[in-house]
Amino acid sequence: MENTTRRTWFIAFVVSLGGFLFGFDAGIISGVMAYAGPEFDLNDIQTGWVVSSPSFSAMLAMLISGRLSDFYGRKKILIVVAFLYALSALLSAYAVGYNMLWIARMLGGVAFGAALILAPTYIAEISSAENRGKLVSMQQLNIVLGFFAAFLCNYYLNELNTSGDSFLTDETVWRWMLGLEMIPAVLYFILMFFVPRSPRWLFLKQKVNEAIEILKSLHSKTRAEEEAKSIQESIQKQSNKEKVNLKELVKPALRFIFLVGLTIGILQQITGINAIYFYATSIFKQTGIGTNAAFASGVLLSMTTVVFTIVAMLLIDRMGRRPLLLIGIGGIALSMLICGYGFKQATYELSTEKMSALDASLVENLSGFEGKVYDNDVAFKNDMKQALGSQVYAKNEGAILEAAANMNSTLILIGILVFIACFGFSLGPVMWVMLSEMYPNKYRGLAIGVIGFVNSFASWLVQQVFPWELSNLGNATTFFIFGFIALAGFFLFLKILPETKGKSLEELESELIT
Known part of the structure; x- marks a missing residue:
């Protein structure tokens, strides 16, 4: 290269x-x-x-x-x-x-x-x-x-x-x-x-010499000259047009x-x-x-x-x-x-076996939901938040869902x-x-x-x-x-x-x- x-x-x-x-x-x-x-x-x-x-x-x-x-x-x-x-x-x-x-x-x-x-x-x-x-x-x-x-x-x-x-x-x-x-x-x-500064921007600002030098440092001399000519022609075509405003885009x-x-x-x-x-x-x-x-x-x-x-x-x-x-x-x-x-396809159930993996403080508050099967994650999470409070649920969401979720992860x-x-x-x-x-x-x-x-x-x-x-x-x-x-x-x-x-x-x- x-x-x-x-x-x-x-x-x-x-x-x-x-x-x-x-x-x-x-x-x-x-x-x-x-x-x-x-x-x-x-x-x-x-x-x-x-x-x-x-x-x-x-x-x-x-x-x-x-x-x-x-x-x-x-x-x-x-x-x-x-x-x-x-x-x-x-x-x-x-x-x-x-x-x-x-x-x-x-x-x-x-x-x-x-x-x-x-x-x-x-x-x-x-x-x-x-x-x-x-x-x-x-x-x-x-x-x-x-x-x-x-x-x-x-x-x-x-x-x-x-x-x-x-x-x-x-x-x-x-x-x-x-x-x-x-x-x-x-x-x-x-x-x-x-x-370096953008050569195309420099051409727009009439800083031609600096722009050409930067193009030469980026490409071969021949390519730099071609790029410079192409950019200047494009700018020249646009120079006689009125100032850019949002309406022109449509x-x-x-x-x-x-x-x-x-x-x-x-x-x-x-x-x-x-x-x-x-x-x-x-x-x-x-x-x-x-x-x-x-x-x-x-x-x-x-x-x-x-x-x-x-x-x-x-x-x-x-x-x-x-x-x-x-x-x-x-x-x-x-x-x-x-x-x-x-x-x-997911279902959610806090079984007796899975409940034992949770912290004791959580188990105490969630015992009323043991064995209940949910086919909807929204209903399950709402019940959990109501039982634990939103802050406690948020801190333990990973563990609770790990215990309850039954899906093809x-x-x-x-x-x-x-x-x-x-x-x-x-x-x-x-x-x-x-x-x-x-x-x-x-x-x-x-x-x-x-x-x-x-x-x-x-x-x-x-x-x-x-x-x-x-x-x-x-x-x-x-x-x-x-x-x-x-x-x-x-x-x-x-x-x-x-x-x-x-x-x-x-x-x-x-x-x-x-």
Whole structure:
């Protein structure tokens, strides 16, 4: 691999570290809430808000970060992003109550909202058509590596805490989980100073000499000259047009690709990915495998994500974007329906034998339910909460469900892993690649910002509502909803999805914009 290519890969890796921090934050919260939720006695709405509040603030960041980066430059905004990540981790770890916890997490949301928009934009702007898919996919790879690191940290810190031989307690273990994010955040902040400014942004700001020098450092001299000429021609075509505003995105020339982008952005979230990630420990507890096994299953889930994101990076510039998305969304629909079926077959019974495995204090309060069979998880959990109180039930949910649940937990685990695998090679990385490719230079920041906003709103909504869904609709109905949404998405993609593989940003602009 030649030096210029190595330099491009290094820069793409550094810039996409914001994705790692997003993944780490999203993964770590599933373990945090197993302890912080009961400690602060949070209800379903409060639990949903602590988990989802970063996505809420990310919506606002996504709306303005693209335009801010058009004005100040991608690099400067990403340095601010790294600082906010570090500050959020510090304040979250020292949270003294519910309000401080969600406010601190919202700071992190501002950071990852901006990073999720700006990293793929920047990477697309330093890449050639041949390697753009792989390089932009590095954002998603870093996200899933962040998830893996977080689930691994959750698993080991939970093991240390439950062993009784460490300094950790139920009251401090979750603070260590949150505080660890400081390490990659500080590293990201430092490394961003070694990244050049975007050459395409420099051309827009009339800093031609600096832009050409950066292109030469990223590509061969001949390729740099070709890229420079292509970028300048594209900018020249746009220079005589009126200033960009939101209404232009829905004018006939841009309407189709804007709607395609919106569709991908919404479906990426409403098929349930962040319900699975952010609540992984809680979901695995629902299968009755126990708290420790739930933490271990989170590690398996995140490993699957890493493997299939790498598969996507290897295939995206060979197979193309459209086939990966169609295969992936079809698999997502099937796997969610399998999970729904698995939960639908479940029954719950506290038998005499299983009751003996619970703490004596629990047995005393639950003795009236011994031998009673439930075919509905909502009715079972409501009776448990009424008998024990919500805080005591929350602290012991893993043990109670492990004692009572009778279901095919292996089928559900397989369903979730297939879902994660399919998302990992399709909707996860391919969405950001396509969004970075479909829009002209002039509109790219605004279009991706608006779609990112809608994407983040959908993510926030799923995260906020998910605990309520589990409590009121039940496990089976919740997963069936995700499955049928994905099925509808498959047929919609079949009809509207274009292919953007192997074309320069300027070629795509001339093809997709009428």
